[in-house]
Structure formats: structure tokens, C-alpha cells
Amino acid sequence: MSREAASAESDAVHRARAVVQSLYLADLASQSLGIEIIDVAPGRVQIAMTVRPDMVNGHGMCHGGVIFAFADSAFAFACNSYGDPMVAAGASIEFLAPTPRGERLTATATEVSRGARHGIYDVAVSAASGEVLAHFRGRCSRPRGPAPSA
Numbered sequence: 001m002s003r004e005a006a007s008a009e010s011d012a013v014h015r016a017r018a019v020v021q022s023l024y025l026a027d028l029a030s031q032s033l034g035i036e037i038i039d040v041a042p043g044r045v046q047i048a049m050t051v052r053p054d055m056v057n058g059h060g061m062c063h064g065g066v067i068f069a070f071a072d073s074a075f076a077f078a079c080n081s082y083g084d085p086m087v088a089a090g091a092s093i094e095f096l097a098p099t100p101r102g103e104r105l106t107a108t109a110t111e112v113s114r115g116a117r118h119g120i121y122d123v124a125v126s127a128a129s130g131e132v133l134a135h136f137r138g139r140c141s142r143p144r145g146p147a148p149s150a
Contacts, residue, residue: 016042016081023080030073033066037077043111043121045077051103062099071107071123071136078109079119079140086119089141097133104128107136117142 017040024030024037030047033055039046049070057063071093079086099105105125112120123136 012042013040015083016040019083020045020077020081023077027073027076029069033070033073035070035073038106040077040081042081043078043114044109045074045081046106046108047074047077048104048106051099051101051105053101056101059098060101062101062103064093064095067095067099067105067125067134068093068136070105071109071125071134072138074107074109074123075121075136075138075140078111078121078123079114079138085143086140087143089118089139091136091138093134093136095134097127097131099127099133105133109138112137 020037020040033049034052035047035049037045038048047070051062055062055066072088072091075091076088105127107123107125109121109123112122119140121138121140123138124132125134125136126132
């Protein structure tokens with residue numbers, strides 16, 4: 001890799017990290033879940049959280065809505081990591097295994113495709129063992145008009 005290409009890649013990663021950190025600081029929902037940002041690159045984000053007692057449903061496992069919100073946060077950070085505002089246009093999730101209280105989860109969002117107005121991202125939600133517990137697919141769209149102010 002040339003020095004110029006390496007410098008451009010480094011600049012893109014630095015920008016992505018700054019964008020995601022700024023979004024996180026304004027994202028009270030993600031903060032309330034105890035989400036931690038682990039790794040950031042353009043179009044790819046990994047986050048983590050631990051399933052707390054207040055996240056458990058009547059069957060003693062993590063509520064599906066909490067897992068969806070966790071995956072959705074990874075998706076949001078990844079699709080906005082370029083600095084261009086994107087919002088969710090649709091999403092689905094497949095729950096593959098139950099998630100017990102106390103489990104340390106990671107969500108890794110990866111860009112599948114991205115155009116000027118739309119993108120698709122996959123998110124794998126995994127246990128500490130590496131077992132994939134849920135698969136989320138999100139579709140994002142660039143909002144029309146100016147971005148909302150904070």
C-alpha cells in the first residue's frame with residue numbers, strides 16, 4: 001500500500017471514529033443500554049453490552065426488543081460512520097439462541113452495500129463464546145432536507 005493510500009485510510013478511520021463518538025454522545029438510548037463502542041472503521045462498527053437484570057423477560061432471558069435495540073445501535077453507528085446522515089428505512093432480526101442474564105454481548109455491523117441514498121448492513125449479535133445469537137439486517141436511507149439539529 002502506498003503512503004498516500006495508507007494516509008487516506010488512516011484519515012477515513014479517524015473520521016469514522018469521531019463521527020461515531022459524536023453520535024454516541026447524543027444517543028441517550030444507546031447509553032442507557034450500557035453500550036460500549038469497541039471498534040470503528042468506515043461502514044463497520046463493533047459494540048458491546050452486558051445483559052442486566054432489568055433487560056430480562058418473563059422467561060429469564062434477554063428481551064428480544066433489547067437485543068433488537070442493541071443491534072440497531074450497531075447498525076446506526078455503521079451506516080452513519082462516513083459522516084453522511086442516514087436513518088433506518090427498515091430492519092429485521094432472526095433470534096438464533098436465547099441470551100441469559102449476565103451475558104456479555106457484542107454486535108458487529110458490516111456494510112453489505114451502500115449507494116448515494118441507500119445502504120444495507122448486517123449485524124451479528126454474539127455471546128462471549130463467539131456463538132451468534134441473533135442476525136439483524138438493516139436498510140438505511142438518506143433523509144431528505146436538512147439533518148435535524150440536536
